[in-house]
Amino acid sequence: MDRKILKLLSKNARATAKEIAVMLGRTEEDVAAQIREMEKAGLIRGYKAVVDWEAVDTTTVSAIIELKVTPKAGLGFEEVAERVAKYPEVESVYLMSGVYDLSVMVRGKTFQEVAMFVAKELSTIDSVTQTATHFVLRRYKEMDIELHDRNNDDRSTFLL
Amino acid sequence: MIDYENILNPVVTGIKPSGIRKFFDIAATMDDVISLGVGEPDFPTPWQIRNTGIRSLEQGHTKYTSNKGLAPLCREICTYVHRKYDLTYDPDTEVLVTVGGSEAIDACLRAIVRPGDEVIIPQPSYVCYEPITQLVGGVPVILETRPENDFKVTADELRSLITPRTRALILPYPCNPTGGIMERADLEAVAEVLKDTGIIVISDEIYAELTFGGLRHTSPASIPGMWERTITVNGFSKAFSMTGWRLGYACGPAPIIKQMTKIHQFAIMCAPTTSQYAAVEALRSGDEAVAKMVEEYDMRRRLIVSGFNELGLVCREPKGAFYAFPCITSTGMSSDEFCEALLRERQVALVPGTAFGKGGEGFVRASYCYSTEHILEALARIRAFLDDLKK
Incomplete structure (x- = not known):
């Protein structure tokens, strides 16, 4: 594992092995090999663009769904969490401490669509005892990137 | 009417204005300037x-x-x-x-x-x-x-x-x-x-x-x-x-x-x-916050120095501060000409070495108080500028 490479890639997934090698003072071959190894080991799970979907089209809706779940003997929350994760509508699933158990991020085209997905799919799962749907109204920061404050460099162009 | 010319201290009026005034004025007319011209950290105060x-x-x-x-x-x-x-x-x-x-x-x-x-x-x-x-x-x-x-x-x-x-x-x-x-x-x-x-x-x-x-x-x-x-x-x-x-x-x-x-x-x-x-x-x-910033500067430093050298603009390894000082004599231009043409053609802001004294002729100052993405974009534009020169 190589934390320095991971840190640079998590800031910019498009950084090339060559650029990373230059920045860290290492060889390109070494960095490329490390990255391949971390990909194989599943430490790096993907490279994706951070998209501001609200700017792309206004008909995208996201919601965070809180699920209360009765854990199963021997399986705990694993079975239901993995089942929920299989839905393509579901972007992320987390097991939480506190008053509910699973936090599920769902994306759909309309409020109606997301609400129906919760009603028909999530709440009908046997071990799910309660759901609460919170719609996202506006996104301010996604994956460390501030979405509305695009140029916050208030320095001048030249300064000696 | 007061004759200001005559009442002002000639020692003060005799001081040369900053060598980058002209560049300010050119940059002010442009939208898409990518600057490596600032001698000031980009990080907010810890x-x-x-x-x-x-x-x-x-x-x-x-x-x-x-x-x-x-x-x-x-x-x-x-x-x-x-x-x-x-x-x-x-x-x-x-x-x-x-x-x-x-x-x-x-x-x-x-x-x-x-x-x-x-x-x-x-x-x-x-x-x-x-x-x-x-x-x-x-x-x-x-x-x-x-x-x-x-x-x-x-x-x-x-x-x-x-x-x-x-x-x-x-x-x-x-x-x-x-x-x-x-x-x-x-x-x-x-x-x-x-x-x-x-x-x-x-x-x-x-x-x-x-x-x-x-x-x-x-x-x-x-x-x-x-x-x-x-x-x-x-x-x-x-x-x-x-x-x-x-x-x-x-x-x-x-x-x-x-x-x-x-x-x-x-x-x-x-x-x-x-x-x-x-x-x-x-x-x-x-100490800890400074060490983090220094580590980040160091990565940018390697990136920008390697970038200039790859472009054929020979750049010695700067061992301190946060500037690269590549030599641009291979272009046949003066520092001032180079910076002005680069700004006009590709909207990249560098400071001519001559702004820091006559001995800066042949060099330009590039600050790396910028994100790596910003530095890479600036280097890509400089590459395009140099390619145009060769045509």
């Missing part, structure tokens, strides 16, 4: 330092401080320069807190330079030394540092410029714009030249925290025989990313600091109070 400033306001610390600066700050400065640079100063008599390092340089030159005294100024270097020397009636004597010496001051060059009128030597290291540093052996050679003279060294160490490749900054005053002739100038702007707080300091022998404090008292009164409170926190707990 939160803990900002928060201490805010807390001081909440607690109502909104009055003047003593002229020379808050006592706890003077003590922290002494502790800091001792642990970092092996310098020993008395917080009561050998420290002055100033409005940025610039005010410290100004006060020091005012305190020591008599009319007609010569001040040796290595160039290329930051732009304030020459005009301040002129303002106090001194005579700037330029020491042109050379790329083949990594832009250091050498003993021979220094010796050749010393006259009976030499009052002071500026040592602007780590150096803006060259990235050059003076290592212990270099400073020992300078000390050897200066011993038995009455020449005072004004050591501008504002970039002292920003050295790379395992090289720690050596303070001239830590060299035997130098403490008694050196005013050490430092500040919070670059190391702690606190440019807007306007806070610096000077440390040196009490007789000089005493006179500088007098000038400061009448001209400034005291450095900003909020900034002084925040600065105490910076010195006490800023």
